[in-house]
Amino acid sequence: MNSPLNKEAIRPARHLDDVASAASPHKGTLSWVGMEGIALPLLVAGQAIAARASAGVSLDAPDTRGIHMSRLYLALAELEHQELSLASIRSLLDTFLDSHQGLSEQAFLELNGEALLRRPALISPLSGWKTYPFALRCRRTPSGTQLILNVSIGYSSTCPCSAALSRQLIQQAFEEDFNDIPVSRAAVHAWLGSEQAILATPHSQRSQAHLSLRLTPDIDELPLLDVINSVEKSLGTALQTAVKRVDEQAFALANGQNLMFCEDAARRLHATLSHQPAVEGFALRIVHAESLHAHDAVARSEWNWEPV
Numbered sequence: 001m002n003s004p005l006n007k008e009a010i011r012p013a014r015h016l017d018d019v020a021s022a023a024s025p026h027k028g029t030l031s032w033v034g035m036e037g038i039a040l041p042l043l044v045a046g047q048a049i050a051a052r053a054s055a056g057v058s059l060d061a062p063d064t065r066g067i068h069m070s071r072l073y074l075a076l077a078e079l080e081h082q083e084l085s086l087a088s089i090r091s092l093l094d095t096f097l098d099s100h101q102g103l104s105e106q107a108f109l110e111l112n113g114e115a116l117l118r119r120p121a122l123i124s125p126l127s128g129w130k131t132y133p134f135a136l137r138c139r140r141t142p143s144g145t146q147l148i149l150n151v152s153i154g155y156s157s158t159c160p161c162s163a164a165l166s167r168q169l170i171q172q173a174f175e176e177d178f179n180d181i182p183v184s185r186a187a188v189h190a191w192l193g194s195e196q197a198i199l200a201t202p203h204s205q206r207s208q209a210h211l212s213l214r215l216t217p218d219i220d221e222l223p224l225l226d227v228i229n230s231v232e233k234s235l236g237t238a239l240q241t242a243v244k245r246v247d248e249q250a251f252a253l254a255n256g257q258n259l260m261f262c263e264d265a266a267r268r269l270h271a272t273l274s275h276q277p278a279v280e281g282f283a284l285r286i287v288h289a290e291s292l293h294a295h296d297a298v299a300r301s302e303w304n305w306e307p308v
């Protein structure tokens with residue numbers, strides 16, 4: 001059995017050695033030093049979420065052994081209990097540098113989480129929750145601040161080729177079924193409502209737009225919700241939450257009105273994102289998880305973008 005804790009034995013000495021501030025046995029600067037995977041509660045679009053943070057600084061003093069991890073860790077509390085904003089992130093990066101004067105010229109913060117948004121149904125008054133994975137990568141250097149927002153947005157895509165081929169089969173079936181009977185409005189109406197008439201349907205797939213956006217460095221609000229809304233509007237076929245039949249019918253119509261190859265989706269989003277006021281440049285990757293194939297159809301596009 002362990003002996004009881006002897007608090008006297010662990011009472012802190014008046015002076016605690018600070019190894020981090022001592023001279024390093026090995027000299028040299030380091031581009032990034034800090035902590036990864038820190039649990040951090042955040043408020044995004046009004047919802048509390050569990051995020052993970054990476055916090056770091058450069059170590060530009062070649063003789064100093066280490067940075068002060070606790071100062072970075074404690075500073076992260078600045079982001080708690082308030083809506084996540086770019087203004088608060090810039091202030092936090094300043095705190096990182098202020099707490100490492102003489103040691104660090106650059107500060108870094110990465111936040112990973114899932115935005116949790118309530119989304120309305122297409123027609124009915126219902127709504128439900130959807131998550132959008134995001135990452136915010138921030139860097140403060142003597143020449144300014146860089147902010148990269150990554151976000152993934154799911155949607156539905158219906159193959160335009162498959163739709164055309166299905167229509168062709170329906171036309172052929174019409175030719176055959178009405179070959180020797182008179183074409184009346186009532187007969188065609190009844191025929192259109194039968195499974196035997198609409199004998200082929202195009203394939204659809206759950207698809208993903210993976211976006212990396214370089215944000216205008218001096219804006220204060222995080223444009224996550226604006227970007228998600230613009231992208232879903234541009235594609236027209238956002239994944240749904242609560243669905244009644246009236247919503248499902250509207251979704252079928254939206255898919256039929258927005259037939260999309262991965263190239264079509266990439267071009268639409270290229271146009272949409274290049275008009276987002278908060279976005280200075282982007283790289284996008286469109287992934288259609290094909291139901292026709294066991295592999296994915298993918299398109300990429302960039303604007304004003306250099307990989308970082």
Ligand SMILES: Nc1nc2c(ncn2[C@@H]2O[C@H](COP(=O)(O)OP(=O)(O)OP(=O)(O)O)[C@@H](O)[C@H]2O)c(=O)[nH]1
Binds near residue numbers: 067
């Ligand atoms: N620099 C550094 N610190 C580490 C590492 N691993 C654990 N730590 C610990 O992180 C703790 C916090 O470091 P500091 O922020 O320097 O703590 P402190 O000296 O009490 O705080 P200040 O007085 O503000 O400097 C220390 O107990 C370190 O031992 C590491 O790899 N590098």
